[in-house]
Amino acid sequence: MANLLDRLIGVISPDQGLRRHRSRELLKRAYEGASARDGWRPKRAGASANADHAADARTLRVRSRSLEQNVPYIAQGIRAHSANIVGTGIIPRWKDSKEHAAAWQEWAPFADADGGLDVYGLMLLAHQTAQRDGEVLVRIRNRRPSDGLPVPIQFQLLEIDWLDDSRMGRIDGYNVIEGIAYNAIGKVAGYYVFDQHPGEPIIFGGRRATSKLVPAASIIHYFAPSRPGQGRGFPRVAPIIARTRDLMLYEDAEQHRKNLETRLAVIGSGDVDGMADGESETVKESRSMGELPSGGMMQVPSGTNLTVVQPNAAPGYVEYLKMQLHLIAAGAGWTYEMMTGDVREVSYTSARIRRLDYRREAEQEQWLHVIPKLIAPMVRAFSNACELAGRVKKADYNLRYATPKWEYTNPKDDVASDLDEIAGGLSSFSEKLRGRGYEPDEVFEELAGDIEKLRKLGILDVIVMMRKGKQFGDSAE
Template sequence: MGTVSTRAKAIGRATWLDRAIGWANPKQGLKRAWFRDALVRAYEGASKADGWRPRRPGASARADYVADARELRHRARALCANVPYVAQALSVMVSCTIGVGVLARWVGDREGLTGKRWKAWTAFADYDGLLDFGGLMAKAWHTMKVDGEVLVRLRDRRTSPTTAPLQLQLLEIDWLDVDRCEVRGDNEVIAGIEYNGRGERVAYWLFDRHPGDVGFRAMLRESQCVPADEIIHLFNPARPGQQAGITVLAPVIANVRDLQVYEDAEQARKNLEARMGAIGEWDESLLDGVKLPDPGISADGGARPATLDLGELAGGGIVALPPGMRNPQFIQPTAAPGHVEYVKHRQKIIAAGLGVPYEYMTGDMVEVNFSSSRVRTNLYRREVEREQWTLLVPMFLAPIARRWAQLDELVAGPLPGGVFADWTMPKWPSVNPAQDVAADLSEIKGGLQSISEKIRERGYDPDQVFTELRDDLRRLKDDGTLPLLAALLGAANPLELLAALGGDKTTTEKPAQKL
């Protein structure tokens, strides 16, 4: 029955040619109409009836990058520099992803010597001599979010005889000669990146200084070939085959700009609301010697009424009418409703496009309660952790650790077998500290996580924490306050702690004498 109905509809949409063929061959005419009906699109989103034509359909990720990345980058920088909530959103991304820095844990480093050398190197990691390794992480991540990508040049440079001869130079993507596209033997240079026949990166063509810099040398720039193993290219390869990055602001640039234009217009209207206007009539009998301006000639050739600008009316004051004015009518603009609701609605769309909670971006906590805050924070935490372990670690931290380990051998010799860097991300702020601490202790008691890992999640060095705890306990023991403190904390036998810390063997045997 369904087939008959479908064919009946097809007959109803038959063209004149179908009907002409059907007059001579009814079966063939019916087949033509039926197969044409099968070509009707199954997805309404693919219909072209609304006139929507996507830009550059079918273009590769590389083609889209070459066409739009530079303009998007310039606009993103302008918005980040001038729009407060956009700047706050970028700051939140860096704070939640990097914090004060991701901590390295050298697995297999039994004596802790590798970790100590790494920690000593992090203070001198910046090629410009301004930041430590944690600061470089934050700046690289912020630049990657705004520009879509950032370059890190690995400089073999000795800073002291006891640290690995390596420093990191952060470069904006403007240093890359994206206009260089050429064939060099078996290799091909596309947008400043040189690839071999297998599509592997073999070199980057970089300027010797920022092309937008000032000075005579900036005008005489010429890109130079830098081996790819000296460059870390940090970006988010969202599309298969994507070789460079697009700013995270790309989906919201138009929305932010439109909202700013609306805000400017609203601000201008608010300024008018704070003022008063007046319209009055002139009475020549009251002019008392005041000369009216020349009325001039209007566009239709007639006399144009004379007007006189008396300036702005002062708020809160009493202003006398000028000679010749009568029957003044004061004009007070009225406020337009819905401004706050519209701005919040648009900002929520922008926050969704950036992937940042609206409350984090704007600081507006009016609609937030404890449950909704935890749900949104947990979801955003998953998104941040995904970027930490799929972008930050494999594309930025791991290559730096490998290069550092190679160069550290020049100072300290080969690393022990099986030693490699693991990473501990910064701990998220606690919404309910009592519950979170209890949950951490339960995980430690259950063997799900170590004490050291929990300490690293809070942003501290476990070795330093354990050393300080041991020193504090010994100090309390030496001044005699440890037993009292332990008793106040509920310890069953506080003096056993002294023996474990290196006290004499008689500590637990003669507690009365020690007390």
């Protein structure tokens, strides 16, 4: 709206008045979400991902751990997601080197520097830890030949607490941000790692934990970045911590109210002087006439009026709880069913649609985060150790990775669909086998061996005839 000055300028110079009007219109916001009238002031506007991490990550990590320890559906969501992403292990498959594959198979049970897990158990624990804490460190431990390992290398999982995030600024010639040292071109040069967990109840060696620089080549820092330039990770449940805590408080309040609903209370009013001397004095002081005996009869003083108090049940608890759980599952990137185990209202169609969406997200995480940032560095370090130990002539990085297979929602229809795609030239046997978690070459070799063995035993034709008979039966149905 034009003010007095605009109108005066418009009278003297209409062209100048129109330009002022256009300029004022351009200042108006095109997006209602950018309006300042609603009072919304985001925290630390314009801060970098590292600044946000330095301010909030420690608190988020502590709260995320607490949720996993105390909230059943959060713990189940983390377990179920890791079961889909890592499962029983993401297996490296060398294309041209059987020596690498044999060495991996022999070495896998001894991969853990702490001696508790095999290499696939390390993968699972690393992924679960990164979900909960936002990030995890895997320290590469090169061993001596005298240690007697099939390949002289092991991996040690370290919680991110081992990283000394108090190290900030210019240290040892590096730019250090939250314990990570960067060189002049911004590449990670090393990590300031404590010599023991700073949260240990016992101080070993009689001194507090101190940190020293460990070269980046000896550390695998696994996390899933969500912003450019992000050097540290946030817990997966960070967006839902506040909502989950509010729901926990609501559940506690509802549980307390349910306890009150099951109790029958009686308020007595009137004169209690008719009771025995000791009893009347006690009632006057405590204002309590005692407990209600189950199934019994009792006498009260004459003139006492009794009022029964029985709380009414409040409806809508289950509906509200389920709605909040759906929002929590969506915020964490899980499905409601895998987080709660509740499949009562799931149809085949809805389960298939949600499963397909979740599968796309899971495969994205596998191939863009887990494999390149966790599994591949472990495999490269293993391959290098094989070469140095003389197990292979040369380190081989030419390999594929077999991820856990996805179970079919409807096996009969899904298998028939896969076969139709192969028959129509839209896919290959190898692609479908890899999608199910199998290595095609191994399957083909095994099939060839089975067929040759059945032919020698003279029962291959019988199996083919039985199969044809079953197909005829299916057609008749």
